[in-house]
Amino acid sequence: MVYKLVLIDACFDPLSYYFFLNPHSIVNKKIHGIKNLVIFATSNSSYNHRQTMKLYKANIIFTREKDHFEVVEHGYVGVENGRVVDVASSADAFDQQPEEIIDYGDRLLIPAMNDMHVHAGQYRNQGISMDMELLEWLNNYTFPEEAKFSDTRYARRMYSRFVHDLWRFGTMRTATFATTHLESTRLLMELFREAGMGAMVGKVNMDCNSIDALLESVDEAVAANEALIAEWNDPDGLVRPIITPRFIPSCSSAMLRACGEQAQKYQVPVQSHLSENLGEIALVRELEPESRFYGDAYDRYGLFGQTPTIMAHCVFSEGEELELMRRRNVMVAHCPTSNINLITGIAPIRSFLDNGIKVGLGSDISGGHDMSIMRVMVYAIQQSKLYNQKYRDKHFLSLSEAFWIATKSAGSFFGRVGSFEPGYEFDALVIDDSSLNYGNYTLTQRLERFIYVGDDRHIAVRFCRGQEIPEPRILD
Amino acid sequence: MVYKLVLIDACFDPLSYYFFLNPHSIVNKKIHGIKNLVIFATSNSSYNHRQTMKLYKANIIFTREKDHFEVVEHGYVGVENGRVVDVASSADAFDQQPEEIIDYGDRLLIPAMNDMHVHAGQYRNQGISMDMELLEWLNNYTFPEEAKFSDTRYARRMYSRFVHDLWRFGTMRTATFATTHLESTRLLMELFREAGMGAMVGKVNMDCNSIDALLESVDEAVAANEALIAEWNDPDGLVRPIITPRFIPSCSSAMLRACGEQAQKYQVPVQSHLSENLGEIALVRELEPESRFYGDAYDRYGLFGQTPTIMAHCVFSEGEELELMRRRNVMVAHCPTSNINLITGIAPIRSFLDNGIKVGLGSDISGGHDMSIMRVMVYAIQQSKLYNQKYRDKHFLSLSEAFWIATKSAGSFFGRVGSFEPGYEFDALVIDDSSLNYGNYTLTQRLERFIYVGDDRHIAVRFCRGQEIPEPRILD
Numbered sequence: 001m002v003y004k005l006v007l008i009d010a011c012f013d014p015l016s017y018y019f020f021l022n023p024h025s026i027v028n029k030k031i032h033g034i035k036n037l038v039i040f041a042t043s044n045s046s047y048n049h050r051q052t053m054k055l056y057k058a059n060i061i062f063t064r065e066k067d068h069f070e071v072v073e074h075g076y077v078g079v080e081n082g083r084v085v086d087v088a089s090s091a092d093a094f095d096q097q098p099e100e101i102i103d104y105g106d107r108l109l110i111p112a113m114n115d116m117h118v119h120a121g122q123y124r125n126q127g128i129s130m131d132m133e134l135l136e137w138l139n140n141y142t143f144p145e146e147a148k149f150s151d152t153r154y155a156r157r158m159y160s161r162f163v164h165d166l167w168r169f170g171t172m173r174t175a176t177f178a179t180t181h182l183e184s185t186r187l188l189m190e191l192f193r194e195a196g197m198g199a200m201v202g203k204v205n206m207d208c209n210s211i212d213a214l215l216e217s218v219d220e221a222v223a224a225n226e227a228l229i230a231e232w233n234d235p236d237g238l239v240r241p242i243i244t245p246r247f248i249p250s251c252s253s254a255m256l257r258a259c260g261e262q263a264q265k266y267q268v269p270v271q272s273h274l275s276e277n278l279g280e281i282a283l284v285r286e287l288e289p290e291s292r293f294y295g296d297a298y299d300r301y302g303l304f305g306q307t308p309t310i311m312a313h314c315v316f317s318e319g320e321e322l323e324l325m326r327r328r329n330v331m332v333a334h335c336p337t338s339n340i341n342l343i344t345g346i347a348p349i350r351s352f353l354d355n356g357i358k359v360g361l362g363s364d365i366s367g368g369h370d371m372s373i374m375r376v377m378v379y380a381i382q383q384s385k386l387y388n389q390k391y392r393d394k395h396f397l398s399l400s401e402a403f404w405i406a407t408k409s410a411g412s413f414f415g416r417v418g419s420f421e422p423g424y425e426f427d428a429l430v431i432d433d434s435s436l437n438y439g440n441y442t443l444t445q446r447l448e449r450f451i452y453v454g455d456d457r458h459i460a461v462r463f464c465r466g467q468e469i470p471e472p473r474i475l476d
Numbered sequence: 477m478v479y480k481l482v483l484i485d486a487c488f489d490p491l492s493y494y495f496f497l498n499p500h501s502i503v504n505k506k507i508h509g510i511k512n513l514v515i516f517a518t519s520n521s522s523y524n525h526r527q528t529m530k531l532y533k534a535n536i537i538f539t540r541e542k543d544h545f546e547v548v549e550h551g552y553v554g555v556e557n558g559r560v561v562d563v564a565s566s567a568d569a570f571d572q573q574p575e576e577i578i579d580y581g582d583r584l585l586i587p588a589m590n591d592m593h594v595h596a597g598q599y600r601n602q603g604i605s606m607d608m609e610l611l612e613w614l615n616n617y618t619f620p621e622e623a624k625f626s627d628t629r630y631a632r633r634m635y636s637r638f639v640h641d642l643w644r645f646g647t648m649r650t651a652t653f654a655t656t657h658l659e660s661t662r663l664l665m666e667l668f669r670e671a672g673m674g675a676m677v678g679k680v681n682m683d684c685n686s687i688d689a690l691l692e693s694v695d696e697a698v699a700a701n702e703a704l705i706a707e708w709n710d711p712d713g714l715v716r717p718i719i720t721p722r723f724i725p726s727c728s729s730a731m732l733r734a735c736g737e738q739a740q741k742y743q744v745p746v747q748s749h750l751s752e753n754l755g756e757i758a759l760v761r762e763l764e765p766e767s768r769f770y771g772d773a774y775d776r777y778g779l780f781g782q783t784p785t786i787m788a789h790c791v792f793s794e795g796e797e798l799e800l801m802r803r804r805n806v807m808v809a810h811c812p813t814s815n816i817n818l819i820t821g822i823a824p825i826r827s828f829l830d831n832g833i834k835v836g837l838g839s840d841i842s843g844g845h846d847m848s849i850m851r852v853m854v855y856a857i858q859q860s861k862l863y864n865q866k867y868r869d870k871h872f873l874s875l876s877e878a879f880w881i882a883t884k885s886a887g888s889f890f891g892r893v894g895s896f897e898p899g900y901e902f903d904a905l906v907i908d909d910s911s912l913n914y915g916n917y918t919l920t921q922r923l924e925r926f927i928y929v930g931d932d933r934h935i936a937v938r939f940c941r942g943q944e945i946p947e948p949r950i951l952d
Contacts, residue, residue: 452846
């Protein structure tokens with residue numbers, strides 16, 4: 001039985017049409033922008049004969065709400081046109097005949113990972129140079145490394161490895177900083193496109209407080225951003241540009257203003273760093289004396305939620321800053337590995353959640369040392385425990401909360417990504433945990449062990465937007 | 477040129493005879509127990525013709541002192557009778573002709589890892605049940621799991637996997653808790669012997685505050701310990717028993733007294749837990765009102781350095797307790813992963829070092845979640861950074877310090893283990909980091925990346941006491 005959904009007087013969300021295939025899912029949901037809808041039964045319509053839906057059978061685990069897992073043992077996910085039709089415990093529950101049923105046996109099927117903050121241009125420095133705090137570390141290790149990306153051959157070697165590693169660890173969507181260099185940023189975008197993986201890629205903009213090799217004029221920055229926007233800013237594209245002023249200390253007022261204007265003119269999202277380190281915060285106070293707090297400085301330039309915005313770290317965000325983040329729907333990229341490696345501190349992730357602030361996780365290579373968002377989840381839980389030890393009313397993250405943050409909450413930055421609810425893009429990982437599964441574990445324990453003990457060897461298949469993603473090439 | 481070393485009036489340390497082969501190494505060393513020595517030149521003696529020394533060629537990295545690495549690019553380690561003859565940058569530097577030169581090309585050669593605190597009987601629970609603090613966690617998750625080891629078939633399945641995982645992560649020496657069960661403890665010891673890996677294995681002793689299935693009488697405990705000591709207590713053996721009262725709250729005074737007496741009677745080492753959790757410390761104060769501090773309770777029963785002793789955690793050890801540990805040469809098994817997972821706190825590792833207290837690292841499965849001592853090193857460094865953020869005079873651990881703790885400092889509990897200095901047992905790992913080595917790294921950066929980014933796939937060959945250790949069998 002297939003229903004056809006007819007919209008009358010609707011300001012139509014372009015994603016909603018996927019509910020065609022399973023209108024049941026509409027009944028219990030609010031869909032914004034659809035004022036009236038009429039459902040006609042059209043069984044035996046042409047929809048019935050297309051048979052373009054695939055069913056994936058496995059032990060399905062995902063989060064709809066942060067407080068618990070949805071678990072369907074030996075269940076089915078229906079996928080059509082790259083999107084989830086629905087999840088059910090029986091193939092008969094779907095109104096369509098599937099084109100194909102792919103049976104993953106006793107494996108787990110979970111949403112793929114999203115990395116909300118990472119520096120592709122620091123990939124070579126992953127796991128080294130862990131002996132300084134942020135500002136010194138940037139000058140001594142990071143800026144000299146990023147300068148190498150003026151050479152596109154070097155960029156090709158590093159970026160192809162970077163994309164390969166994201167793939168390896170099941171990260172299908174990434175918000176990444178490249179470097180200041182236009183050509184190698186373009187190359188990184190091409191590598192993502194070739195891989196079939198989703199990414200928002202930022203050419204870094206900066207015009208002060210760095211080494212000469214990384215500085216650019218405002219005009220150069222604007223022209224480079226403009227070029228990438230012209231080439232890549234397809235709202236349906238998997239790979240898109242994101243306006244990326246490095247952080248306040250690296251940008252003049254003119255640079256920040258230009259970035260904000262471009263973001264709003266072209267409706268391009270924004271990413272940057274916020275309240276990471278006490279030395280940095282003091283410096284921002286000096287550089288932007290008119291701003292009431294660090295986030296306010298971004299806000300005054302139109303870089304704080306005027307278009308969708310990610311701010312990395314936010315370790316010391318509080319009070320007015322948190323309140324503005326909530327109002328402006330700014331997403332925190334929580335980077336617990338980096339925050340500990342660079343002696344930054346422990347971000348108040350429970351406060352983010354309690355205040356209704358969106359959060360995703362970031363590997364933050366190379367402040368962070370681990371590309372695996374599973375491992376970053378573990379660090380997020382662990383650091384929330386240290387926070388809980390200090391502030392007893394701030395309960396530590398549960399596993400489902402960490403998972404929800406890494407998948408559905410983070411994924412919302414890319415559209416409907418990170419869950420298996422109807423209409424979500426099918427970004428998924430098939431987990432073969434057979435080598436870990438010798439102890440009569442429940443399904444959520446198996447997931448927990450994959451996250452805490454497993455690694456990329458346990459990821460058998462990766463999907464992004466419904467497509468199985470083969471191993472990307474490493475280029476030399 | 478080979479020298480023969482003749483000992484006159486010597487109370488001879490059984491390890492010293494290896495210096496026969498390279499008397500140069502004696503000159504700069506104190507060798508306890510050798511009062512006089514005469515060296516005759518005996519070139520062309522029979523020693524020259526035995527040719528039993530092997531040379532291993534690779535990029536050699538180890539620590540003699542904690543503050544820096546010894547690095548020999550494309551160097552040689554000479555090994556005879558399971559022990560290091562010396563390290564040199566040329567094969568000609570050795571006085572003997574080698575029987576064989578094994579060339580590992582551009583790979584790294586480092587000392588193997590030592591795990592100073594781990595619960596083999598909790599192996600199944602690795603990576604699950606991370607939502608409680610110590611005392612509740614023991615009652616809810618840990619004791620019921622350990623009770624299963626009354627079944628030797630279950631023990632065989634779990635312990636063979638446990639030993640296999642130690643092997644996988646390059647841990648060649650382990651101080652481990654088994655469970656209270658004699659038969660399965662014996663089985664674990666046999667699995668270690670079969671694998672060729674070094675271990676001190678403790679049958680857990682406990683007679684109160686647990687579930688009935690785990691409680692034993694003092695007489696039963698004494699008889700079981702006695703049996704294992706009779707079978708296994710060869711001072712040269714790779715696998716040896718270690719007296720293991722679980723911790724003060726699990727043991728009556730009679731049990732603690734009996735354990736202390738056995739340790740001293742048979743000169744067997746001791747391991748237990750100390751000052752891990754504030755609730756536990758309060759409980760010990762109640763249970764042992766006559767003890768001035770937690771460590772004093774062990775001390776009064778002869779379990780605090782009267783024979784070589786490991787105390788796990790010591791997160792809240794300070795003042796008199798630290799002072800007694802130093803005096804008694806008690807080794808701390810620092811377990812940073814466990815300390816964060818169970819919301820225990822951050823151990824003052826810099827204070828241990830500053831006070832001259834010996835430290836090793838422990839994975840503490842299943843309070844800890846990661847079997848890799850490399851990863852435990854990373855956590856040790858990271859937690860020392862959090863500590864440093866709070867106490868600015870307590871500098872965080874350098875990489876060489878963490879490495880020294882995990883290898884030479886920990887290894888000292890097993891004899892001369894954990895370094896490549898002359899006379900040390902050759903416990904070593906050959907690291908094939910070629911897949912990580914694309915960025916023009918120095919040798920110590922390559923080691924750092926192996927520790928932070930690599931995993932067991934990068935361990936190509938493992939040696940324990942000079943023997944190459946093949947992959948142990950997993951039994952079902």
